[in-house]
Amino acid sequence: MGRxxxxxxxxxxxxxxxxxIFVFMFIHLLPGDPARTLAGVEATxxxxxxxxxxxxxxxxxxxxxxxxxxxxxxxxxxxSLKSNIPVTELILSRFKFTIQLVFAGxxxxxxxxxxxxxxxxxxxxxxxxxxxxxxxxxxxxxxGFWLGLMGIQIFSVNLxxxxxxxxxxxxxxxxxxxxxGTGIMATLARYSRSSMxxxxxxxxxxxxxxxxxxxxxxxxxxxxxxxxxxxxxxxGLQIGGLLSGSVITETIFSIPGMGRLLVDSIAYRDYPTxxxxxxxFALQYVLINLIVDVLYGVINPKIRYD
Amino acid sequence: MSNTQxxxxxxxxxxxxxxxxxxxxIIADKSSKTKEFIKKFMKRKTAVVAFVVMVFLLIIAIAGxxxxxxxxxxxxxxxxxxGPSAEHWFGxxxxxxxxxxxxLAGAPLTLGVSLSSVIVGAALGTVLGLLAGYYGGWLEMLVxxxxxxLFSFPDILLAIAIVAILGPGIVNVFIAVAxxxxxxxxxxMRSATLAVKNSLYVEVARSLGCKDGRLLFVHIFPGTIQSLxxxxxxxxxxxxxxxxxxxxxxFGANVTDPEWGAMLSQSRSYLTTAxxxxxxxxxxIFVTVLAFNLFGDGLRDTLDxxxx
Numbered sequence: 119m120g121r122x123x124x125x126x127x128x129x130x131x132x133x134x135x136x137x138x139i140f141v142f143m144f145i146h147l148l149p150g151d152p153a154r155t156l157a158g159v160e161a162t163x164x165x166x167x168x169x170x171x172x173x174x175x176x177x178x179x180x181x182x183x184x185x186x187x188x189x190x191x192x193x194x195x196x197x198s199l200k201s202n203i204p205v206t207e208l209i210l211s212r213f214k215f216t217i218q219l220v221f222a223g224x225x226x227x228x229x230x231x232x233x234x235x236x237x238x239x240x241x242x243x244x245x246x247x248x249x250x251x252x253x254x255x256x257x258x259x260x261x262g263f264w265l266g267l268m269g270i271q272i273f274s275v276n277l278x279x280x281x282x283x284x285x286x287x288x289x290x291x292x293x294x295x296x297x298x299g300t301g302i303m304a305t306l307a308r309y310s311r312s313s314m315x316x317x318x319x320x321x322x323x324x325x326x327x328x329x330x331x332x333x334x335x336x337x338x339x340x341x342x343x344x345x346x347x348x349x350x351x352x353x354g355l356q357i358g359g360l361l362s363g364s365v366i367t368e369t370i371f372s373i374p375g376m377g378r379l380l381v382d383s384i385a386y387r388d389y390p391t392x393x394x395x396x397x398x399f400a401l402q403y404v405l406i407n408l409i410v411d412v413l414y415g416v417i418n419p420k421i422r423y424d
Numbered sequence: 425m426s427n428t429q430x431x432x433x434x435x436x437x438x439x440x441x442x443x444x445x446x447x448x449x450i451i452a453d454k455s456s457k458t459k460e461f462i463k464k465f466m467k468r469k470t471a472v473v474a475f476v477v478m479v480f481l482l483i484i485a486i487a488g489x490x491x492x493x494x495x496x497x498x499x500x501x502x503x504x505x506x507g508p509s510a511e512h513w514f515g516x517x518x519x520x521x522x523x524x525x526x527x528l529a530g531a532p533l534t535l536g537v538s539l540s541s542v543i544v545g546a547a548l549g550t551v552l553g554l555l556a557g558y559y560g561g562w563l564e565m566l567v568x569x570x571x572x573x574l575f576s577f578p579d580i581l582l583a584i585a586i587v588a589i590l591g592p593g594i595v596n597v598f599i600a601v602a603x604x605x606x607x608x609x610x611x612x613m614r615s616a617t618l619a620v621k622n623s624l625y626v627e628v629a630r631s632l633g634c635k636d637g638r639l640l641f642v643h644i645f646p647g648t649i650q651s652l653x654x655x656x657x658x659x660x661x662x663x664x665x666x667x668x669x670x671x672x673x674x675f676g677a678n679v680t681d682p683e684w685g686a687m688l689s690q691s692r693s694y695l696t697t698a699x700x701x702x703x704x705x706x707x708x709i710f711v712t713v714l715a716f717n718l719f720g721d722g723l724r725d726t727l728d729x730x731x732x
Contacts (some may be wrong), residue, residue, distance in 0.1 A: 125650060132569070136569060136573050168667070217619075255717055261665055261706065263667060263668075263669060263688060264688065264702070264706030264707075271702055355578075362579035362581035365581065365584065366673070379675055380584065381674075385674065392588050399577065
């Protein structure tokens, strides 16, 4: 097990390196002179020169990259052009809102999704199956921003039950959690259904039935548990979707998280902040997938012997 | 009483569903593959309905602007934020513009950008995936690691990152969605190529002296086309979603353009006074994405009976 984790960790390093090059190159991919871009539109030529000096933009790219990486390891991602606060500090102050949203989505969506999927698989070919799958594809096709706005219109404006924005109480988390979770719920319902159907065809399920095992035990212990293995991988990939879903959710509900910060920074052309956020989003995604893969190894012993 | 009746009804429905289901597998079709495919596909009623809706939407995208009952850009200050009525089916917006006409006029924009970006992204991803799967080695490593990096910016985050580099605007949304489409095709086509590469008929073609290019595009590519088509229809839904999300965030179409996502972002300020501005354009996006997804599902189930 330990070896598997180490192997998996080592595999992550090249990926992170390439991502860091990608994010580093970001500022150089922008049209025009990076120093000019960083200094802002109204900067005087002297200010642009000062920026060029400060960011070492006269050095060869490789030197710049090494400097960038050194800073990154020290947790220094430059300063925001908009507020002049260090980007790391800015992101940290927003982090907790996004994480709250991610958890708010994760609290219900996987459970409901897997439940729907498994029930549909067990009741395969019935109207329950059809209804469940229609519900899932509906959830998958409804744009988050539409769901969010309708939620606000119905539950905040009309009924006055829930707040329309902000993150002050648990009540204000309800609507965002629906917007965050719907896609995951739908995707997991679809995957867990097909995964469950696949497992139900396995020999060991037939064996369990043949030896006269109770149907409920066959379903739960033999089929469901094994079908979960595939579902965990999908869940991992979906959490990445949650991170990007936070961009939309935070915009609709005026929540000052990382997604909202990204949108604002792009509008303001606050490039150091954009760069920092992209790095953090990618890092989170890679880490989550690493954790999922390790979990996968824990629940599926076959993987470890590869 | 009604409960038992319901249950009975349900039981009967179940039975008829089962019968249909069994029929489908038993029928041995000797006609051509296309006919067999159409026959199988027609059995999937939701997918057929989705297909009809999809074709209808595509016709609207082509003929939409000329079908619009009003000039989509004409202001009407006597009819600001009016709810749906006989004159204005979907109501009017904050400038009195007819929302139904704007949706029709926006169809070529929203659908055009999404479709063309998926076509371009799919073409690029397919070629990369085919080459990676066929040649292997450093090329495969490069393509797959590249896909990994792009996948590290999940979902629309990648599109947002690209718009951040290129700046807002509808052309950049097109580029962003195209790039966002490439990695998924590259991955899927690579594994499809790997699966076909070692099959007997490719072996035979090679032993007959087929050149790499011919082998790849004449022999291997048709073998992967099922995965391509299924992924293609599935990605259109996500592309529409991504493009309208970008416009909703203000990175896409101009706020004055009748792009569907942009219309919704405008409607936010009128949630209390004119909720129809939220409901109807959103409903159109939803129905469009749903149609493409349902059609994709039907296609997948028909082409690949393994997953049901």
